[in-house]
Amino acid sequence: MSDAIRYELLGDIAVLAAANPPVNALGQAVRQGLVDGIERAEKDGAKAVLIYGEGATYFAGADIKEFGKPPLAPWLPDVCTRIEASPLIVVSALHGTALGGGLEVALGSHYRIAVPKARVGLPEVLIGVMPGAGGTQRLPRLIGVEKSIEVITSGRQIGAKEALDLGILDRIEDGAPREIGLAYARELIDAGAPRRAVSDMPAPAPVDFDALYRDVLKAGRGQLSPAVAVRGIQAACELPFAEGMKRERELFMELMATDQRQGLIHAFFGERAVGKLPELEGVAPREVHHVGVIGGGTMGAGIATAALLAGLNVTMLEMTDDAAQAAKGRIAGNLQGALKRGKISEDRFTHLTEVALRTDTNYLSLADADLVIEAVFEDMEVKKQVFGKLDAVCKPGAVLATNTSYLDVNVIAQATSRPGDVIGLHFFSPAHVMKLLEVVVADATAPDVVATGFALGKRLGKISVRAGVCDGFIGNRILAVYRTAADHMILDGATPFQIDDALEEFGFAMGPYAVGDLAGLDIGWAVRKRRRAEGLDPRARDAGFADRLCEGGNFGQKTGKGFYIYEKGSRARVPNPDVMQHIEAERAAKGITPRTFTKDEIVRRYMAAMVNEAAKVVGEGIARRPLDVDMVLLFGYGFPRYHGGPLKWADMQGLPGLLDDIRAYAKEDAFFWQPAPLLETLVTDNRTFDDLNKESA
Numbered sequence: 001m002s003d004a005i006r007y008e009l010l011g012d013i014a015v016l017a018a019a020n021p022p023v024n025a026l027g028q029a030v031r032q033g034l035v036d037g038i039e040r041a042e043k044d045g046a047k048a049v050l051i052y053g054e055g056a057t058y059f060a061g062a063d064i065k066e067f068g069k070p071p072l073a074p075w076l077p078d079v080c081t082r083i084e085a086s087p088l089i090v091v092s093a094l095h096g097t098a099l100g101g102g103l104e105v106a107l108g109s110h111y112r113i114a115v116p117k118a119r120v121g122l123p124e125v126l127i128g129v130m131p132g133a134g135g136t137q138r139l140p141r142l143i144g145v146e147k148s149i150e151v152i153t154s155g156r157q158i159g160a161k162e163a164l165d166l167g168i169l170d171r172i173e174d175g176a177p178r179e180i181g182l183a184y185a186r187e188l189i190d191a192g193a194p195r196r197a198v199s200d201m202p203a204p205a206p207v208d209f210d211a212l213y214r215d216v217l218k219a220g221r222g223q224l225s226p227a228v229a230v231r232g233i234q235a236a237c238e239l240p241f242a243e244g245m246k247r248e249r250e251l252f253m254e255l256m257a258t259d260q261r262q263g264l265i266h267a268f269f270g271e272r273a274v275g276k277l278p279e280l281e282g283v284a285p286r287e288v289h290h291v292g293v294i295g296g297g298t299m300g301a302g303i304a305t306a307a308l309l310a311g312l313n314v315t316m317l318e319m320t321d322d323a324a325q326a327a328k329g330r331i332a333g334n335l336q337g338a339l340k341r342g343k344i345s346e347d348r349f350t351h352l353t354e355v356a357l358r359t360d361t362n363y364l365s366l367a368d369a370d371l372v373i374e375a376v377f378e379d380m381e382v383k384k385q386v387f388g389k390l391d392a393v394c395k396p397g398a399v400l401a402t403n404t405s406y407l408d409v410n411v412i413a414q415a416t417s418r419p420g421d422v423i424g425l426h427f428f429s430p431a432h433v434m435k436l437l438e439v440v441v442a443d444a445t446a447p448d449v450v451a452t453g454f455a456l457g458k459r460l461g462k463i464s465v466r467a468g469v470c471d472g473f474i475g476n477r478i479l480a481v482y483r484t485a486a487d488h489m490i491l492d493g494a495t496p497f498q499i500d501d502a503l504e505e506f507g508f509a510m511g512p513y514a515v516g517d518l519a520g521l522d523i524g525w526a527v528r529k530r531r532r533a534e535g536l537d538p539r540a541r542d543a544g545f546a547d548r549l550c551e552g553g554n555f556g557q558k559t560g561k562g563f564y565i566y567e568k569g570s571r572a573r574v575p576n577p578d579v580m581q582h583i584e585a586e587r588a589a590k591g592i593t594p595r596t597f598t599k600d601e602i603v604r605r606y607m608a609a610m611v612n613e614a615a616k617v618v619g620e621g622i623a624r625r626p627l628d629v630d631m632v633l634l635f636g637y638g639f640p641r642y643h644g645g646p647l648k649w650a651d652m653q654g655l656p657g658l659l660d661d662i663r664a665y666a667k668e669d670a671f672f673w674q675p676a677p678l679l680e681t682l683v684t685d686n687r688t689f690d691d692l693n694k695e696s697a
């Protein structure tokens with residue numbers, strides 16, 4: 001017997017206890033242990049078998065680390081079939097999260113009992129595959145086609161009560177899984193309960209699976225796994241059980257071979273790796289209970305909302321009483337949203353807005369704050385003044401953070417006598433919704449201040465990524481470059497609408513020009529004006545058509561008009577005809593003869609610009625690892641998760657081909673398309689960005 005499954009015979013009940021921390025993933029040893037355990041129980045003359053997990057959870061799924069490697073026997077579908085075929089009564093007792101292959105083992109068992117806090121689900125589509133051990137065959141027989149489609153294509157976790165109501169569970173009982181499982185098995189033996197197999201249940205009636213496949217593919221913006229899972233459910237309806245299992249396996253293996261599966265699994269592990277930094281090992285964060293926020297505009301109000309929802313006390317500092325009231329109104333508005341969605345109760349809403357939140361106009365109110373986040377206007381002089389005042393009033397050891405988008409955190413830190421306490425905490429709009437937080441580490445930032453930034457991010461439910469100081473840090477710096485590449489394509493003949501369409505087809509929720517309209521075109525306008533004032537390199541191509549829109553007072557959705565026209569009360573967008581006039585005028589003035597761009601060319605250039613700048617950001621140490629950049633783009637910029645992030649995408653495309661493209665583009669514009677030295681080195685050494693991730697793990 002393998003150590004991963006502990007066998008014990010207690011009278012006429014054989015107990016198979018999984019011991020494969022941290023999540024009892026169903027690796028080869030666990031699978032072998034389950035088969036051996038069932039066989040031994042049968043030989044030992046047991047009447048029932050109890051399967052449960054030791055530690056935090058029942059099986060949380062197949063071992064994702066084995067994916068992409070040759071599958072090792074026994075395969076999980078066979079394990080589930082073997083369990084189900086046993087003449088003994090097999091009971092699974094669930095706690096923690098019975099997910100994916102875990103739930104499939106439970107569905108292969110004859111009876112399922114769970115603790116009230118247990119959660120079940122088939123989340124395989126979220127990592128680019130589909131249930132591959134009978135999930136698409138057994139679940140529809142148990143709960144019907146319609147419910148199975150919803151559960152499997154969403155991959156969502158289902159609470160025990162709902163699972164009981166759906167018929168996935170037979171019983172819920174409070175207690176230790178081993179104890180409730182043993183009691184249930186005893187009861188079943190004593191009652192002479194029959195051995196039941198889900199595979200013996202009749203196949204459900206089919207629905208219009210072709211239409212469903214198309215709808216699911218569209219809803220997933222091209223993500224294959226949920227749509228292919230629909231085909232698995234179809235097989236359950238149309239084929240005998242054993243044939244359906246074969247079909248499921250084929251579909252599962254097809255998905256396993258896709259780039260999307262690689263991308264989604266890269267995202268799964270990247271999300272978990274991104275906060276693990278050697279520099280933070282053994283460094284304790286400073287305690288944070290009371291947070292000060294300076295400036296209650298869009299960002300400050302969102303940051304305050306996130307902090308309040310995480311149980312922190314917040315003091316909001318504004319310039320005037322009126323501005324403070326307005327900030328309080330914005331925060332209350334955000335919290336109203338949480339109230340409406342049932343995330344907080346009325347009482348909690350009242351507590352957060354009336355007790356946990358204070359507003360003030362006097363810096364002395366921040367004297368006992370543990371951490372202060374500045375979110376005032378993006379103006380260095382204003383920021384310096386604010387930090388000078390903070391230096392004067394804040395207690396020793398308070399962390400002083402800036403939410404600046406582009407400004408130099410080192411210069412801001414120098415406005416204080418304690419640069420070691422200063423850090424950038426760059427949130428994304430809306431700050432109480434967006435998952436990304438860039439933790440910007442300046443030259444003098446103390447390690448425990450960095451640790452505090454990460455601890456705060458975790459508390460606020462953010463994905464925190466370490467960034468170094470440069471214009472725009474990781475995300476905005478890369479954004480500026482790929483947006484510029486898009487502007488250049490427009491000067492040369494593409495339209496903003498074609499670019500948006502091409503990138504939406506690639507998987508972005510919105511193309512860059514639609515995003516500009518949503519965020520407000522005035523933001524980019526201000527950045528361009530600042531950069532021009534600082535002096536553009538004479539070799540840089542400058543595009544002015546977006547400025548023409550802004551000069552006309554068209555800032556996007558908030559003014560009803562930008563690249564698109566938005567009817568009041570409607571989210572539908574219609575291309576703004578003025579845009580093409582501005583573009584054509586600019587092309588004419590610059591003597592450009594427009595040419596056509598295919599969708600592929602658009603994506604290729606846009607992505608090449610993104611990858612090249614991302615490689616510079618890693619090469620310069622602004623991002624520690626390629627995966628850090630990938631997580632920034634996924635969680636802050638709507639990059640399609642199933643491509644894994646720009647650098648994972650680049651690896652899958654092949655770095656030599658991308659570098660060739662960049663060199664070809666450089667023949668047209670050598671200034672813009674300067675290949676990243678890191679990209680060149682990787683190509684020369686025949687290595688990938690992922691090799692760098694692995695080296696740093």
Ligand code: 3HC
Nearest residue numbers: 023025060061062063064065099100101123131132133272
């Ligand atoms: N395989 C391998 N490692 C896994 C894993 C899995 N299925 N699930 C989690 N882990 C690892 C994590 O990488 C992490 O490792 P680390 O400590 O080295 O970073 C550790 O276990 C703990 O995981 P979390 O940090 O995520 O812990 P949480 O308590 O926050 O969450 C969880 C636990 C809900 C189980 C979450 O980890 C999760 O969602 N896991 C994936 C579940 C899943 O997708 N299962 C389906 C797998 S596919 C499948 O079963 C195919 C089958 O149909 C054939």
Ligand code: NAI
Nearest residue numbers: 295296297298299300318319375376377378404405427429
């Ligand atoms: P905003 O203009 O909506 O809000 C700024 C607020 O700061 C105003 O309410 C103003 O009254 C207040 N304020 C200005 N000077 C002050 C002072 N000396 N003391 C106290 N309050 C003061 O600006 P927004 O968009 O919230 O941006 C704030 C900061 O966040 C900027 O540095 C910006 O670059 C950054 N940021 C903005 C993002 C966005 O999408 N809007 C995203 C990430 C960062």
